[in-house]
Amino acid sequence: NAGVTQTPKFRILKIGQSMTLQCTQDMNHNYMYWYRQDPGMGLKLIYYSVGAGITDKGEVPNGYNVSRSTTEDFPLRLELAAPSQTSVYFCASSGPQRGEQYFGPGTRLTVT
Amino acid sequence: GENVEQHPSTLSVQEGDSAVIKCTYSDSASNYFPWYKQELGKRPQLIIDIRSNVGEKKDQRIAVTLNKTAKHFSLHITETQPEDSAVYFCAAVYQAGTALIFGKGTTLSVSS
Numbered sequence: 001n002a003g004v005t006q007t008p009k010f011r012i013l014k015i016g017q018s019m020t021l022q023c024t025q026d027m028n029h030n031y032m033y034w035y036r037q038d039p040g041m042g043l044k045l046i047y048y049s050v051g052a053g054i055t056d057k058g059e060v061p062n063g064y065n066v067s068r069s070t071t072e073d074f075p076l077r078l079e080l081a082a083p084s085q086t087s088v089y090f091c092a093s094s095g096p097q098r099g100e101q102y103f104g105p106g107t108r109l110t111v112t
Numbered sequence: 113g114e115n116v117e118q119h120p121s122t123l124s125v126q127e128g129d130s131a132v133i134k135c136t137y138s139d140s141a142s143n144y145f146p147w148y149k150q151e152l153g154k155r156p157q158l159i160i161d162i163r164s165n166v167g168e169k170k171d172q173r174i175a176v177t178l179n180k181t182a183k184h185f186s187l188h189i190t191e192t193q194p195e196d197s198a199v200y201f202c203a204a205v206y207q208a209g210t211a212l213i214f215g216k217g218t219t220l221s222v223s224s
Contacts, residue, residue, distance in 0.1 A: 031210065033211065033212075035214075040216075040217075041216055041217070042118075042201055042214035042215055042216040042217050043156070043201070043214045044214075045211050045212070045213070048210060048211050050210055056210075058211060059213070090155060090156070099144060099146075099161065100146065100158045100161065101146075101158070101212065103155040103156050103157070104155065105154075105155050106155055
C-alpha cells in the first residue's frame, strides 16, 4: 500500500493564480482531511470529508474548496492565491473507527 | 470554540532524562486523544493515543495519562534519546468525532 500520496511536493504560485493540490489514499478510508501547517504552528483543519460526495468546513476554510467524487481522491482547490496561503499542506485519512489519521508527505506552497 | 492548549512550547533535556508535555482541551465531549511526532521536514506520525474510557496507556518508553474531569492529558517519555528530538503535537477529537483539533506543538531537544 502506498498509503496517502500528495502531489505536487513543492509549488510556487503568483498572487491571484489558482491550483489544485491532489490527494489520494489506497486504504479504502472513508474519512479524509486537509490541514495547513504554518511555521512554528500546529495543524489547522481546512476541510474534511466523511465519505464520497460529503464534505464540510474545518477551522480555516476561507479561500479553499474541495470535492470528493471517489473514496480515494480528495483534491483541494485554491482560487485566487494570496500570500497568506503560503504554508505546508497535509492531507490525511482515517478508517471507520475515526482513530489514527494517516498523513501524506505534504505539499510546500509559496505564494509570492 | 473548541481549543487545545499545549505546554511547554520548547523543552530541552539531557539524554536519559524524562520529558513531560501537557495539554488541556475545551470540548467535554472529546473522547479520543492522539499524540503525533513530527521530525523536521516530515509528516506527522502517530506515536500513542488514548480513549476516554482509559486513564493511562503505555508503550515502551512512552505513556499518556488522561484526566477527564480536569480536561487535561499528558505525554511522558522516559529515558530520552537523541532520536526523540522532534516536534510533538497533542490533539483532541471534536465535531462529533469527525475531526481533530491540534495543539501548537512542543519542540523537544534531547542532548547527549
